Amino acid sequence: MSQALTIAKKTTDTTQNIDLLSKFANRHGLIAGATGTGKTVTLKVLAENFSRIGVPVFLADAKGDVSSITKAGTTSAKFEERLKLLGIDSVPFAGYPTTFWDLFGEQGHPIRTTISEIGPILLSQMLNLNDTQEGVLSAVFRVADDQGMLLIDFKDLKSMLTYVSENASELKAEYGNLSPASLGAIQRNLLALGDQGGEDFFGEPSLNIMDFIQTDSHGLGYINLLAADKLMNTPKLYATFLLWMLSELFEQLPEVGDMDKPKLVFFFDEAHLLFDNASPALQEKIEQVVRLIRSKGVGIYFVTQSPLDIPESVLGQLGNRVQHALRAFTPKDQKAVKTAADTFRANPEFEVADAITQLGVGEALISCLDAQGTPQIVERGWVMPPYSAFSPITAEERKAFMTSSIVAGVYEQMVDRESAYELLNQKVAQLEQQKIAEEKAAEEAKAEEALAKQQAKEQAALEKQQAREQERLAKEQQKEAERAARQREKLIQDTVGTFAKSAARSLGGRTGQKIMRGILGSIFGKR
Structure with a gap:
């Protein structure tokens, strides 16, 4: 059953309440107004109302003062004066169950997600990349996915960027020009971004977004309070982180249609940071999330100074409006006043544009959806006082809350499992080992080649020596043959001479002598 959440009383008649119907609380809303006009108190009043009906809340504490919501309030002269103005005798002071969160893990439980989960579009916004650089980053994510490499933390993405840079020419054919x-x-x-502390946001264990949707033993919805005073120094990180959480809620929560009350209400303080310099792709994603997430039972309330901070495509989807005072000193201020006035359904009893500049602190123009889901006529009213304290809690009190928290010890210890960094290091090591092995094999092949050349050289020298030896032996054999032939010839000559002499002696006698003399005489003459 839908419940009426009293958030203000009419200025002209404090006996009449201005209510927000819980059934339409997921139709989103806007809390706007200049600094010091009461936006933070309005935010607390809404958060307390939601908690009391069992609806968990997430909100960012930009200045540290919203931490007071954990403690019961106390009365004071100024407080009693406000009660009298509202026609209220007293309020049931109370503190609310709170879980403290902090991206840096200093003032709350650390919140982390992985590089892969946040994706290239949101990461590009966080890194302030242009369209070309965003395209290259998307290609890097694709390379990691195709090669089965998880991108969990900073060192994974750094390693992947180095890998892609070193192999850009090989990857170009499939993934395009990786400049x-x-x-x-x-x-x-x-x-x-790492120097600004963004590195702490990426890692594991990754946030389970369902830890935001909790109630305590009394049925009160937990108020999830993000310490954002330090985070505001890096507005891109702040805005992208909150948008990531909305995206996670959209992806993980089931469709529930219309409910009597939301499953979670999400307050987006300093909402202009979300839309400043947002790329067209991111702008489209924001509009899609705002348009569709209400069917998941989530209400988004943007808190900012001027309605001009919100694009018209988003502003038109905000059914519940609380407009605190605006100043109209400059043409831009006057335009903001007119824009704010034009977003309300006019009330014939006063001029809306004039009223915006006349509102007192804690007073607002309010229009919520009626029982038929139609915007009501805008009413001028005093915002109800919060039941919790105004002064922030101390560091010791915050630490005590964290120690007894329902998620104490779940996210404090970071886990570093095998991912792209380790896999790429292994690949580098394998390539180094392969290179060493190849160099060793090349050296061995070179040594074997040198040895083969040496052996061939020695074999050639041996063969040459053998050839020379054979040639020498052949010459010696030839000489020996020639000598033997001369000896045979001489022997023959000697044999013939001996034979002749022997024949002459065998003839004997004078006849023989005469013949000899005659023969000799024919040569030497007669004696």
């Missing part, structure tokens, strides 16, 4: 200039810009912006 060294774009890769360098991404790496530089990543380093800058």
Whole structure:
């Protein structure tokens, strides 16, 4: 059954309440107004109302003062004066169950997500990349997915960027031109984000978004309070982080249709940071989330100074409006006043544009959806006082809350499992080992080649020596043959001479002598 949440009383008649129907609380809302006009008190009043009906809340504490919501309030002269103005005798002071969160893990439980989960579009917004660089970053994510490499933390993404840069020429055919200039810009912006503390946001254990949707033993919805005083120094990180949480809620929560009350209400303080310099792709994603997430039972309430901070496509989806005072000193201020006035359904009893500049502190123009879901006529009213304290809690009190928290010890210890960094290091090590093995094999092959050449050289020298030896032996054999032939010839000559002499002696006698003399005489003459 829908419940009426009293958030203000009419200025002209404090006996009449201005209510927000819980059934339409997921139709989103806007809390706007200049600094010091009462936006923070309105935010607390709404958060307390939601908690009392069992609806968990998430909100960012930009200045540290919303932490007072954990403690019961106390009366004071100023407080009693406000009660009298509202026609209220007293309020049931109370503190509310609160879970403290902090991206840096200092003032609350750490919140982390992985690089893969946040995706290239949101990460590009966080790194302030242009369209070309965003395209290259998307390609880097695709390379990691195709190669089965998880991108969990900063070192994973750094390693992946280095890998893609070193292998850009090989990857170009499948993933397009991966410009060294774009890769360098991404790496530089990543380093800058790390210097701002963004590195703490990425890692495991990753936040389970369902831890935001909790109630205590009394049925009160938990108020999830993000310490954002330090985070506001890095507005891109702040805005992208909150948008990531909305995206996670959208993806993980089932469709529930219309409910009597939301499953979670999400307050987006300093909402202008979300839309400043948002790329067209991101702008489209924001509009889609705002338009569709209400069917998941989630209400989004933007808190900002001027309605001009919200694009018209988003502003038109905000059914519940609380407009605190605006100043109209400059043409821009006057335009903001007119814009704010035009977003309300006019009340014939007063001029809306004039009323916006006349509102007192804690007073607002309020229009919520009626029982038929139609915007009501805008009413001028005094915002109800919160039941919790105004002064923030001490560091010791915050620490005590964290120690007894329902998620104490769940996210404090970071886990570093095997992911792209380790896998790429292994690949580098394997390539190094392969290179060493190849170099060793090349050296061995070179040594074997040198040995083969030496052996061939020695074999050639041996063969040459053998050839010379054979040639020498052949010459010696030839000489020996020639000598033997001369000896045979001489022997023959000697044999013939001996034979002749022997024949002459065998003739004997004078006849023989005469013949000899005659023969000799024919040569030497007669004696």
